[in-house]
Each structure stands twice: as C-alpha cells, then as structure tokens.
Amino acid sequence: MSTASATTARLRPSDVLSREEIAQFTARSDLAGWSALAFTWGVIALCLAALVWFPNPLTYLVAVVVVGGRQLALAILLHEGAHGTLFKTRWLNNHAADWLAGRWIWVDVARYREHHLKHHAKTNQEGDPDLSLVEPFPTSKASLRRKFLRDVSGLSGLRRIVGQVLMDMGLVKWTVAADVVKLPRRAWTAHLAEGLRHMSGFIALHALLATALYLSGHLWVYSVWWVAYLTTFGVFMRLRSMAEHACTERGPDMLRNTRTTRAGFLARMTVAPIRVNFHIEHHFMASVPHFRLPALHEVLRERGVVPPPPSYGDVLRMVSSPR
Template sequence: MTTVTTNIPPRDYRLSDENAQLAFARGLASAEWYHTDVDRKAIKALMKRHDGPAIRDTLIWLGLLGVSGLAVIALWGSWWVLPFVLIYGVLYGSACDARWHECGHGTAFKTAWMNDAVYHFASFLVMRNPVTWRWSHARHHTDTVIVGRDAEIAVMRPPDLLKVVLNFVGIFDVWYSMKALLLNAAGVLQEHERSFVPEAEHGKAVAAARVHVVIYAATIATAIAIGSWLPLVLIGGPRMYGCWHMLMTGLLQHGGLADNVTDHRLNSRTVLMNPVSRFIYWNMNYHVEHHMFPMVPFHALPQLHALIKHDLPAPNPSIWDGYREMIPAFLRQLRNEDYYVRRALPPTAKPYREDLHEI
C-alpha cells in the first residue's frame, strides 16, 4: 500500500449542472471504466440467474425476522427481550440494505416479480424511496465516487467523522430519509433527486413515498394509542438501533480510497468477511468485483473474485484490517482532503488506468 496526495480543486459534492459539466469536461462522467479481461463463456456462466440461492436466503431472513420479532413481542417488558431486539434490529436495519441493493439490480432472483417484491419490502425497511433510489443507484454505477455526479458517496472529503459515528445509530440517515419521504409524499422532489430521476418517474416516486409515510404514521399512532414503544421498536426503530452492521460494512466499500477515477480497483474495496456478515451483506464485501461486473449475482461473487483476483489489489483479510486501513485515511483527509489510500497491484495485474483519471 502506498499513500498519495494529489493537487485538485476543493470538492463540491452538489449534483449541480455546473459540477456535471465539470465532470464531463474532465472525462469523468459517463466514462468508459476499466474492466479486467475475462473469458466470455466464464462470465456468462457467472452472470446466469437462479432463483434458488435468493429464495433460500430470503426464507431464512424472513423466518429469523419473524421469529425474533415474535420473541420481542412475547418478552416485551423483560430484560430477556434485549438479545432478541439486537437480532431483530440487525436483520431489519442492516440486512435490508443488501436486499434492497441486489434486488434493485434485478440479479438476486431469476424471476422478476420476486426481485421487485423483495426490493419494495427492503426499500421500506431501509427508509428509501424505491423509485428515486433506483435511479440514484444507477448513477452510482455510472459515476462511482465522481464528485458532483455520484449521489451515494457515504463519506465526503474532508470527512465529517461525527456524522459517520452518529450514523451507526442512523441519526443523520433517518433524518434525511424521513425528510425526503415527507417531501416526496407532498409531491416535491428535491433538486438532487430531479437531477437523476426522469420526469416520467416523478409520479411513481410520490406514490411510493405516500405508502411509506402512511405506514409510519399508522405505527406512531398505534404506539401513542397503546402507550408503548413496542410498535416503533418493531417498525422504523430498527433502522436506527439495528443499522450498525450496514454502516460497518458499507463504509468499507469506498471509504478512504480514490475519488474522480475511472478504475474501480482504485475507488472500491474488497474485504474478506465471516459467513454471518456475508449473509447479512449478501456478499457485497466483494465490492470491486460487483462494480466491475454488476450483472453477476451475489451468490456468484466469490467465484468471480477467484476468476479476476490476479488483476485486483489483494483484498483486506478482515473487517478489522479494512478499518485499520480506512480510519487513518479519514484522519489524514481531515488535514489534506486530497489524500487517499492507493493499494499495490499484484505483478499479474494490468496497471491502473492513469490515462483515464489524471486530472
């Protein structure tokens, strides 16, 4: 690993017309990204869709969610409820993100309606408008960590570390999510949302937000009516007390790495993880692989990793190791926002695409 500083202008993350023009002028927007050469037959086999793995995992997920939720209800008022609240919270507030993501890509299941059903359910759990966020994520894949274009940059430079820490209990995310849902439900799409959601989709975004808001309003009304926090612990609350695993794994995707480049090996991180985290995260720890080949379903990412690892930086061997790399980078970026971690490529890899990302 080497550390790099560059000399580029201060970053403006607003998705404005001016920033879009700048990104296009630099060749960073809608650019051609580096891809590892792979045999067509091999990648076709990995891209092939199956219902089986996602049905199995979804039944396990919903089963555990149901059982732990029933245990929370049954043990409410006792200290014995705590472990079940923690389990339910992670299954709701963290696992939802990976289901939202994979089903949004349409790769989790072979059958389209299954992708759509889980996508809408998970969108509600993660408090995201299923319409606006589908377009936001398409932009994230077009312009990954391109300043002024990507709407899903989790940690902007210089890093707001207080915000990062508070988001482990969803403080800012829930605030911004609820604000967006309420505005959408009132018929208003914010400026950045209008920049990536086609006008023809605005009506669908408003309708979806209204459904979410009605369910949250009913939950709050029920809690008040019965004089108990239980409805909020079961619905909505887990997006705060159970989202820590989503943050823990999600920050590693791009945190501390390069921005304004067109080579996913420079701006994305693959981290080897334990089986429980990989189940919750649906294998998105293979994040360089996912960005290079987003059509490969979650269950085939380990095989994709084996196929192309000769061309990628070595993966971080653990979550802990990833944080040992990322946290010092965040701290360095407080003093120098141009700093980023640049990982060494193995001798078998093609060089980074310097021609595409030098500014």
C-alpha cells in the same frame, strides 16, 4: 495480470474471463432470490417471536441489532432487484424486490435504480451521487466517534426520515446520500399528493404489520422495527458505505476506487449481508448475482486482478487516520 497495471482502468470482464465463465457467473436463480428473501424475513420473524417469548431488555437489545442488520439486508435485496440480478425476470426484480424488500425500508426500486446506476457510471468521481458518503474520510477518531454517536442516538435516523419525507413530497431531489438539492416549489396540494403517492406503499405495509401484531396482543413488539431503523440500521449503513469506497482512489479504475472487505459471521449478520462485501467484484461485473460473487472473487484473486481484502477493523483504522 497485476492490479498495479495502468491498463486496469480499461479492464473489462472479457479481458479476464472466458465467454463461458461470464455466462456462468451472470446466471440468475429464482430459487436463490426467494431463499435470500425468505431467510431475511425468517430472521426478522424470529426476532419478533423472541420478544414475545422472552420479553426482557437483553432480548430487545439483541433484536435491535439483528433487525437492523436485516433491514440492511432488505436494502441489499432491493439493490439486487435494481440491477436485475435477484430473479430471472424483470417483473419479479421490479415488484418482488420493491414490495418484499425496498418499500419496507422506505425505498422504491424505480427511484433507487435511477440514482444507483449513476453511481456505477461515475464511481468516486465528479458526478457520483454517493460521493458525499465518503468525502469526509479519512477523518479523526473523535470525528468518527461523533458520527457513530449520532447514529446510535437516533439523530441521524431522524434526519434521514425528515429527508425522506421532503424527497417523497418533491421538495428536494431524491438521493441516498446527504446532499440537499432543492426543487422548484409548486402548490402544497401537489406536494402533498406526490408525498402520499410515494409513501402509500410503505405506510400500507407497516399498517399491516402493526395490525397483525395488535390483533395478536403484542403491538409493543412493533417498536423494535423503528428503534432499529433509527439506530443500528444507520450504523450498519455507514460502516458499509465506508468499507465500499472511503479512502480509495478518486478516478475511473474500479480496482482502485472500490474495496472488497473480508466478512465473518458477525459482519454478515450486520454490516455485510447478502454478500455485499464483495464490492470490487460487483463493480467489475454488476450483472453477477450476489450468491456468485464469492466464486468470482476467488477467480479474480487467482488471476491477480484483486488484492487480499482487508477486514472491517482495518477499514475503521484507515478512515480514522488522517493523512
């Protein structure tokens, strides 16, 4: 079956996979879910410990890079929970993904799920709430450098925080993109109460972490979380979003409006954690847990459904080459 076929827009999992294969690929695992969470938090804990053991600028810089990658991993684990693929039960998907992943990076499962399912329904088409993330591409190399400079400098991160506060207070519509849709104004007390309700979990979790580090005599180590959140986390999110949909076709064909990207060890530690680089496969069958996506990719490659994936370097060249 060729990807050039006009029928690919209507391709369904059952057109390519047997019933038994679909059941195998969509089988969830609590062990895999807990392992992914444990690995992510284990790496973060090692970064904090390394700063305590070896407090120097180089260790701090490495920690900022690694923690930023693990913050993106938390975002992907939240994404898995929103799809119901991180754990076997809905309760764990909603609550473990919320409190052990999403809320640490200021996102909750409920609002993210509502937003993200619209992206799957209208990927790269009018009505896609994430369209503004990829509309600027392709662009010039100078423009791309400016975008990354804003990320590295923390300007994009500060803007993201301001936007998150406004969204939590119900002043603008909640989104993960840069769109700003103002909502009807109410009494300021109502907006403040809504903001507190949405932010309370995030504040409580970080207060616990900061308190634990303070009591251990190493409160300064907590700063690495925020430096990473303001800088490398934004860089990695931008690269991830560009790789997934930038410079792909505008239309309903998931094999043409989405991209799978080849990821080595460094990419998996930064821009492609939790197998998020297998993005065609995810859009092809969103009920497949992250740890089964590589196997699904191999089957789809063997059956001529998906093409060989480009590298992240290839993606950067694509998005910085205006047509």
